[in-house]
Amino acid sequence: MSIDIKQQPSRAMFLGWVVLLWGISAGMATGQETQTSKEAVDASSLHGKALCGYQGWFRCPDDGTRSSWLHWSRRRQITPESLTFEMWPDLSEFTPEEKFAVSGFTHADGSQAYLYSSTHPKTIRRHFDWMQQYGIDGVFVQRFLVNLRQRSFDTVLEHVRTSAKETGRVYGVCYDLSGYPAERIVERLTDDWKQLVDQRKLTADDRYIHHNNRPVVFIWGLYPDRFNAEIAHQLLDFFHADGPYQATVIGGVPWTWRREDDQRWVEAFRKLDVVSPWNHGNILERRGKKIANTRMWKEELAATKEAGGEYLPVVYPGFAWTNLKGTGAKNATIDRRGGEFFWEQCVAAAKLQTGMIYVAMFDEVDEATAIFKVTNDPPQQAHFDTYEGLPSDWYLRLTGEATKLMRGDIPLTEEIPISPE
Missing domain, CATH: 1.20.5 (Single alpha-helices involved in coiled-coils or other helix-helix interfaces)
Structure with a gap:
């Protein structure tokens, strides 16, 4: 605009x-x-883009979806023992109609604590306003096969579509295969894509991300330990066939993808237009600190080029899921180190000169990988991770800087180039 x-x-x-x-x-x-990016983002190519994963899966009672506290609690009511998320979002800018009171949860000053629903149009628009403000190009909105029967996920997609248009951001669909019966994956996914193309005209939207003159589809969960390679080949053949459903396919694959022995899976990986290994949990220990293992990225890039594809590195700010998995999962926590963990990956990605990065995730507070605004003053009734006193917009600002770094708009620097003050 x-x-x-x-x-x-x-x-x-x-x-x-x-x-x-x-x-x-x-x-x-x-x-x-901060400098608001008023110009519409070019939707014709992945190159020059920093795109975030957007879960959009949070629900609240009385939000009109007939849900309870979906993805906030493992039970219909929220208690300190039922929590499934690790960070409390900062709702200081939200309007009263966007906030849902959480019974029994209060901040340090005794004030009522609130959460939000991903189905509210003002909330999604607010998230896209932040993307515009901080120079973030857009999102891949997650479309979980296990949730496609729930109309609320169609509602989220439509609000993303509207918000992208109003803010000049771009968006694409990311199908997440997790937890869906293997024998039904191909039919369910392809039927949904046909519906999005034929009835909703999604790919005709000028804000829908394209690459190599085709709309982009991200398929996450192409894991050899979950189903056989023939399913992956059927999906790729569908999207590569000439016709209205043709697309450029990004494949979300395990970080061990190049160690795969099954030749049919090797062939499937080589058929991907863009390979995007999920690097979460692939870490090294250095002087008592956890750092992301990016050593293989250069070889992975070369392998994808040799196969005629492209490479989309995944960067993330940290990780924790003790509320979701229990205190026994504490060893899996990856300290953000004030943004250093995130920035180290951004530098490694920029050195590849792929011209694109995938930031995981925008709104994922369940596993503490969110980059949106998180409060440093969470409710006192349970444990929550924070941004360690840094401004609530710190990771939005860092992602904006990462976008500039990846494009070559700022010099390559190992040090975080901005200050929280």
Whole structure:
């Protein structure tokens, strides 16, 4: 969205200046100005893009979805023992209609604690406003096969579509195969894609991400230990066939993908247009610190080029899931180290010069990989990870810097180039 200074003053111009002033004031509130990206992001290519995973799976009672506290609690009511998320989102900017009171949870000052529903249009628009403000290009909205019967996920997709258009961001669909019966994957996924193309005209949307003159489909969960390679081949053959459903396919594969012995899986990996290994949990210990293992990225890039494909590195800010999995999972925690863990991966990705990165994730507080605004003042009734006193927008700002780094707009530097003050 841009403002034409040659026009006479209008409501649109007035609203544009309101957005501009809001962006400046938001930056001043964090001690550092942020620059709102008003120009629409080019949707014709993955190159030059930093795209985030967008779960959109949080629900609350009374949000109109007939859900309870989906992805906030393992039971219909939230208690300290039922929590399934690790970080409490910062809702200080949210309107009253977007906030859902959580009974029994209060902040340190005794004030009521609230959570949000991913189905609210104002909330999704707010997330996209943040992307625009901090220079983040857009998202791959997760479409879980196990949830496709729930209309609320269609609602989320439509709100993402509208918000992308209104903010000039881009979006694409990421099918997550986790937990779905193997024998039904191909039929369920291809039927859904046909419906999105034929009925919703999704790929005709000028905000839908394309690459190599085709719409992009991200298929996450192409794991040899979950189903046989023939399923992967059937999916790839469907998307590569000439016709209205043809697409450029990104494959979310395990970080061990190049060790695979099954020749049919090897062939499937080589058929992918873009390979995106899920590097979560692939870490090294260095001087008592956990760092992401990116040593194989250069070889992986060479392998994908040799097969005629491209490479999309995955970067993430940290990890924890003790509320989701229990205290026995504490050893899996990956300290964010104030953003250093994230920035080290961004530097490694920039050195590859692939021109694109996948940030996992925008809103994933279940496993503490979120980059959106998280409060440092969570409720006192349970344990929650925070941003360690850093501003709630710190990782949005870092992702904006990572975008610049990946594009070559700022010099390559091993040190985080911005200050939280």
